[in-house]
Amino acid sequence: MGNVKQVERKKLSKLDLLKRMEAHERFVKKASGGARMQIHFAQIPRNNFHGRALAEAEFVGADLTECDFTRANLDRANFFGADLSHAIFAEANMTRVDLRGSILKGAILEGANLSKADIRDGFIVTANETGDLDYSVMTTHKANMDDAKFAGANLGEARLSRTTAQRTDMTNCNLRGANLSGADLSNANLSGVVLAGADLTDTNMSGCKLNGAVLVGAQMSGTNLDGADLCASYFVMAEMEKCDMSRAILPKSLADLGISFGDIVVAHNDWLRTGGAAGTQAKFEGVDLGPIEWPGITLSAAKMMRVTMVRAKMPSGRFDMATFEGAMLAEVDFSSASLRGANLDKCTLDGANFRDAVFAPLPLAGMQGTKWPARMRGCRAQKADFRGADMTGVDMTEASLRDVDFRGANLTGAKLVDCDLAGADLRDTVMTDADLRGAMGVR
Numbered sequence: 299m300g301n302v303k304q305v306e307r308k309k310l311s312k313l314d315l316l317k318r319m320e321a322h323e324r325f326v327k328k329a330s331g332g333a334r335m336q337i338h339f340a341q342i343p344r345n346n347f348h349g350r351a352l353a354e355a356e357f358v359g360a361d362l363t364e365c366d367f368t369r370a371n372l373d374r375a376n377f378f379g380a381d382l383s384h385a386i387f388a389e390a391n392m393t394r395v396d397l398r399g400s401i402l403k404g405a406i407l408e409g410a411n412l413s414k415a416d417i418r419d420g421f422i423v424t425a426n427e428t429g430d431l432d433y434s435v436m437t438t439h440k441a442n443m444d445d446a447k448f449a450g451a452n453l454g455e456a457r458l459s460r461t462t463a464q465r466t467d468m469t470n471c472n473l474r475g476a477n478l479s480g481a482d483l484s485n486a487n488l489s490g491v492v493l494a495g496a497d498l499t500d501t502n503m504s505g506c507k508l509n510g511a512v513l514v515g516a517q518m519s520g521t522n523l524d525g526a527d528l529c530a531s532y533f534v535m536a537e538m539e540k541c542d543m544s545r546a547i548l549p550k551s552l553a554d555l556g557i558s559f560g561d562i563v564v565a566h567n568d569w570l571r572t573g574g575a576a577g578t579q580a581k582f583e584g585v586d587l588g589p590i591e592w593p594g595i596t597l598s599a600a601k602m603m604r605v606t607m608v609r610a611k612m613p614s615g616r617f618d619m620a621t622f623e624g625a626m627l628a629e630v631d632f633s634s635a636s637l638r639g640a641n642l643d644k645c646t647l648d649g650a651n652f653r654d655a656v657f658a659p660l661p662l663a664g665m666q667g668t669k670w671p672a673r674m675r676g677c678r679a680q681k682a683d684f685r686g687a688d689m690t691g692v693d694m695t696e697a698s699l700r701d702v703d704f705r706g707a708n709l710t711g712a713k714l715v716d717c718d719l720a721g722a723d724l725r726d727t728v729m730t731d732a733d734l735r736g737a738m739g740v741r
Contacts, residue, residue, distance in 0.1 A: 510646035529584035647679035
């Protein structure tokens with residue numbers, strides 16, 4: 299057996315790269331003079347591929363560090379073994395892309411579509427001195443996504459087994475049905491992530507932040523949850539029996555508080571009525587309150603951080619200036635509720651009913667002309683119903699609002715900076731002076 303020839307990356311000029319991109323775009327259109335772009339083991343860092351049509355292009359083993367692929371069409375593209383460190387793929391179409399053995403350290407993939415992408419380990423076979431492939435010597439390329447940013451990305455049914463993704467930001471990602479078996483997700487931010495039906499067998503999720511995550515139907519055999527924060531996550535305990543949760547941070551129950559929810563509400567209303575002279579302010583943090591039914595409830599100014607209230611029914615309730623930050627409020631009924639000045643930052647609101655609710659700013663007593671706006675920064679409210687709601691001035695920066703129904707809602711002066719509105723129904727919506735800088739899905 300001869301000596302293994304090491305694969306070297308060759309430099310490619312910007313002019314040559316441009317010609318290949320133009321030829322590939324003709325190839326995609328099936329036009330004359332088109333040719334598939336096949337750039338293998340090339341050295342082309344810090345190049346601009348913004349918005350390019352690069353479906354089925356091949357970048358095997360290439361150095362693409364710090365390249366910009368924002369909004370590019372990379373459907374079925376091949377990045378096998380490529381170095382994509384600190385590259386930008388924001389809002390790119392990466393459906394079925396091959397990222398096996400690639401390096402994505404520090405890369406930005408926020409809002410990208412990686413449905414059915416393959417991000418497993420890979421092996422590159424090198425040639426010996428005679429030029430023949432030598433299968434006895436293979437270079438292992440371990441897929442690495444450490445410190446990458448996937449916030450809001452679609453990774454549904456993606457293959458990520460044995461991937462390293464430490465400290466990765468996957469806030470509000472869709473990982474429904476994804477294969478993460480054996481992956482290292484330690485200390486990753488998985489807040490608001492949908493992991494329904496995902497394979498998490500033997501996955502290292504120690505130290506993960508899972509507030510607002512959906513784990514229903516996930517395979518959890520052998521999953522490491524040491525130090526993982528499961529407060530305000532949605533899971534079925536019976537499905538978690540095959541993993542050790544003894545060192546996980548779990549939500550408290552009402553029984554742990556030693557007082558009934560009704561008594562807490564009565565004491566809170568006394569506190570409101572007397573301006574704090576009597577009663578006690580309601581303070582829940584990391585508590586699973588269950589699907590409570592209490593139409594017309596008053597919990598204004600209550601502290602309810604990271605609570606779980608899936609399918610709670612509280613229509614016409616009063617929650618002015620209440621804090622729900624990081625709460626799991628999927629499928630709640632808050633129709634016709636008052637949420638003026640409320641804080642719903644980083645909440646999970648999927649399928650929630652806020653029809654005819656009021657989120658308008660609340661005038662502050664004793665501070666003439668000062669109003670406190672409601673906040674929904676970084677929340678996930680996919681398929682939520684806001685029909686007819688007054689959302690004047692609401693701050694929804696970086697919120698995931700896919701397929702939301704805003705028909706007839708008032709979004710005057712609302713902040714929708716960098717939010718995802720793909721599929722949202724905006725018919726008859728008032729959006730005077732709304733801030734839509736960087737918003738996705740708006741034409």
